Amino acid sequence: MTEIIMRDRNGLTEREFLQKYDASIYERPSVTVDMLIFTVFDKDQDNYRKLPEKSLQLLLIKRGEHPYLGQWALPGGFVSVRESIEEAAQRELKSEANIENLYMEQLFTWGDVGRDPRTRVISSSYMALVDRTSLDVKAGDDAEDARWFEVKHQVFQEKKTILEDGYEFERIIKITLNHEAELLAATVKITTMITGRTRRISRKIVESQGLAFDHAKIIEYAVERLRNKIEYTDIAFHLMPPLFTLSELQQVYEVILGKELLAAAFRRKIAPMVTETNEFTKDAGHRPSKLYRFNPNWENI
Known part of the structure; x- marks a missing residue:
């Protein structure tokens, strides 16, 4: 098959054009x-x-x-x-x-x-x-x-x-x-x-x-x-440790959005994004809360 050589209006091939190209024509920001x-x-x-x-x-x-x-x-x-x-x-x-x-x-x-x-x-x-x-x-x-x-x-x-x-x-x-x-x-x-x-x-x-x-x-x-x-992606989970409570996660959403969220509605929304574990918090002064982890396959649910 014969190779077709493309030439511009000045009769130059691409190789010839690049050899002659003057980069100083345009100011460079x-x-x-x-x-x-x-x-x-x-x-x-x-x-x-x-x-x-x-x-x-x-x-x-x-x-x-x-x-x-x-x-x-x-x-x-x-x-x-x-x-x-x-x-x-x-x-x-x-x-x-x-x-x-x-x-x-x-x-x-x-x-x-x-x-x-x-x-x-x-x-x-x-x-x-x-x-x-x-x-x-x-x-x-x-x-x-x-x-x-x-x-x-x-x-x-x-x-x-x-x-x-x-x-x-x-x-x-x-x-x-x-x-x-x-x-x-x-x-x-x-x-x-x-x-x-x-x-x-x-x-x-x-x-x-x-x-x-x-x-x-x-x-x-x-x-x-x-x-x-934060409304339609899992970007907020980059801020979370490997294990977290749903209350901590809700706080992160609230501080980013700049408003309070209803707990029940929030938990329904993020349910596919989290996986429940068998572990609980052990902080003094607080009732033990169940810990969750991020579910990387949430979009397939």
């Missing part, structure tokens, strides 16, 4: 990765007879270099030309927070012009949920400090405006991140524009205190995405 590592942790309490309250927490690093020197940011850094984005994410987690071999899923790509004062930067964000007790977090060479911050996500204001061919829905979200005496805060405006069959969503940081770059916007998006995914 830098690419970075930003990681959102969430966990749920027990709050300190005085009454040992009560089930400990839980809080949603996010790992942040304190920047040791310009720009935003001394401010808090998501772990991350630049992608080199000889590594994949996933490899860069794993490398940066190790260098900034001493975390290795963590499974993460890609969240979103952020590419607003001017989002980084150094140069044109496009960032790919990744999200992971982890059992905090399984990690040994330490600030690496690229960070001054690394800490877990309690995350609060609150809808502050909502407004709907009817347009001629659709509507505009605006929400003001308050984000607070707290670690002992350190308090970070930001306000993010989310605008959803519906015109005909077209839906556009934009996010704008109204104010940000103590958070570097546009990371307030990324954190707000991640919390909303997490709340959405």
Whole structure:
């Protein structure tokens, strides 16, 4: 069979085209990765007879270099030309927070012009949920400090405006991140524009205190995405130890969703996702509760 050689409008084969290709024709933006590592942790309490309250927490690093020197940011850094984005994410987690071999899923790509004062930067964000007790977090060479911050996500204001061919829905979200005496805060405006069959969503940081770059916007998006995914996936079980009570699991769902759930309805919903064991809790001050484990085959039930 005779091989067909394809030529472009200039009469070049692909090999000839690549040999002549000038990569400097287009400006090259830098690419970075930003990681959102969430966990749920027990709050300190005085009454040992009560089930400990839980809080949603996010790992942040304190920047040791310009720009935003001394401010808090998501772990991350630049992608080199000889590594994949996933490899860069794993490398940066190790260098900034001493975390290795963590499974993460890609969240979103952020590419607003001017989002980084150094140069044109496009960032790919990744999200992971982890059992905090399984990690040994330490600030690496690229960070001054690394800490877990309690995350609060609150809808502050909502407004709907009817347009001629659709509507505009605006929400003001308050984000607070707290670690002992350190308090970070930001306000993010989310605008959803519906015109005909077209839906556009934009996010704008109204104010940000103590958070570097546009990371307030990324954190707000991640919390909303997490709340959405927890409703139809098993993502919450990444936060759980191998054995847990249903009350502990419900607390994790409640702290992520930001609302209380009816116990009976919750247990019906997650029944396929858990397997009952013959073991019970042995905590002092509590009635023994049955322990469960995650059922990896729940989708087949």
